Amino acid sequence: MKVIPAIDIVSRKVARLYMGDISKATVYQIKPLEALRKWEREGAEIIHVVDLDAAYGRGSNMETILQLISEASVEVQVAGGIRSIDKALTLLEAGAARVVIGTVFIERPEVAEEIVRQVGGDRVVVALDHFEGKVAIRGWREVTERLLVDEVRRAKGMGFRWVLVSSVARDGTLGGIDEKGVEDVVRLGGLNVLVAGGVSSLEDVERAKKTGAYGLIIGRALYEGVISLREAIRVGGKDC
Numbered sequence: 001m002k003v004i005p006a007i008d009i010v011s012r013k014v015a016r017l018y019m020g021d022i023s024k025a026t027v028y029q030i031k032p033l034e035a036l037r038k039w040e041r042e043g044a045e046i047i048h049v050v051d052l053d054a055a056y057g058r059g060s061n062m063e064t065i066l067q068l069i070s071e072a073s074v075e076v077q078v079a080g081g082i083r084s085i086d087k088a089l090t091l092l093e094a095g096a097a098r099v100v101i102g103t104v105f106i107e108r109p110e111v112a113e114e115i116v117r118q119v120g121g122d123r124v125v126v127a128l129d130h131f132e133g134k135v136a137i138r139g140w141r142e143v144t145e146r147l148l149v150d151e152v153r154r155a156k157g158m159g160f161r162w163v164l165v166s167s168v169a170r171d172g173t174l175g176g177i178d179e180k181g182v183e184d185v186v187r188l189g190g191l192n193v194l195v196a197g198g199v200s201s202l203e204d205v206e207r208a209k210k211t212g213a214y215g216l217i218i219g220r221a222l223y224e225g226v227i228s229l230r231e232a233i234r235v236g237g238k239d240c
Contacts, residue, residue, distance in 0.1 A: 001208065002215035003236040004194070005039040005222055005229055007032055007068070008050040009061045009080075015052065016220045022056050028223050036068050039222075042229040046075040046097070048196075048217050054081025069095045079127060079164075083108070088115050092123060100164060102127035103137040105155065106146065116159050125162040125194065126155040133181065136168050143168075152185050160191075164217070167197040177204050179211060186212040202227055205235040 008015055014035050015025040030038070032049075039047055049068055053059035060081070069076050069091070078091050079100030088099045105112045105126050116124055128151050129136045135146040152163055165185050167178035182195045195208055196217035205227075208216040216236060221227050 001205075001213055001236040002046055003044075003205065003229065003232045004046045004048050004215050004217045005035075005044050006048045006050060006196070006217050006219040007035045007039075008052050008219060009064060010052045011059070012061055012064050014223070016223060017052070022052060022058075025052070026220070030223070032064055032068060033071060036072060039229060040072070040074055043233045044074055044229065046077060046215065047072065049076055049078050051078070051080030055079070057081070065091070066094050077125060079125075083111070085111065085115055085118060088119065088124070092119055098123050098125050098162065100125040100127045102129060106135060106137050106144065106151070109158075113158060121159040121161040124160060125164050126151075126160050127164040127166065128152060128155075129166045129168055130181065131168045148181065149184055149188065152188055152191070156188065156190055162192045162194065162214075164194040164196060166195075176200055177208055177216075179207055182208065182211040182213055200226060202231060202235050205232050209236055 009032055010025055014028045014030050014032055017025050049065055051061045051065055053061055065078055075097035077098040077100060078096045082088055082099050082101050083104040091099050101112060101124060128148055130148045131143045133148050134143050135148055135151055136143045155163055165182055167181060177198045186193050192214040194215045194217060195213045199218045199221045222229055
């Protein structure tokens with residue numbers, strides 16, 4: 001299992017939210033490029049970059065993100081406010097390994113279909129943030145009646161090959177991962193499943209690995225020194 005550090009960006013600064021609430025963002029002293037270099041040194045093979053301002057419709061950090069893509073020596077996947085074909089193509093043509101779409105997959109399926117048609121299912125991740133199994137959109141502010149497992153099936157049927165499952169109730173809480181939610185998605189088969197939210201210990205890394213997830217995204221636990229990336233990578237790569 002890949003262990004993937006997150007660089008979430010608010011106003012060109014590294015930050016983490018608490019349960020998806022941008023008003024409760026914690027801003028860290030490390031700069032985005034410094035974070036990129038740190039995680040590269042510690043062995044990351046993929047880095048997950050999120051434009052939180054774009055996700056919440058309050059601005060853009062595109063310049064910073066394009067710099068990270070150009071400076072990176074590892075794969076960078078980009079999330080946050082990617083709701084058009086043009087923006088997806090801009091990031092991919094700049095060198096992003098993958099782009100992550102969420103709200104547009106739910107609200108404008110025709111755009112999601114066109115994105116996957118133009119760039120292929122291997123370069124687009126469908127982010128399905130959920131609260132107790134129901135999909136949340138618009139930067140997690142709106143919980144729909146759509147069920148997580150149904151939307152995963154739909155993504156698979158449309159030709160997507162990556163999904164990112166995030167528990168809103170656990171994100172930024174250090175409260176442990178949502179094992180059952182991840183297991184339910186992995187069990188559907190045929191997809192690379194990424195999981196995010198709640199990592200607080202190396203035991204959580206072990207639990208995520210046992211679900212069969214392709215990758216585990218970690219944010220707050222790394223920035224606050226709860227676990228080290230090197231150790232998490234070691235645990236993610238060992239036999240269960």
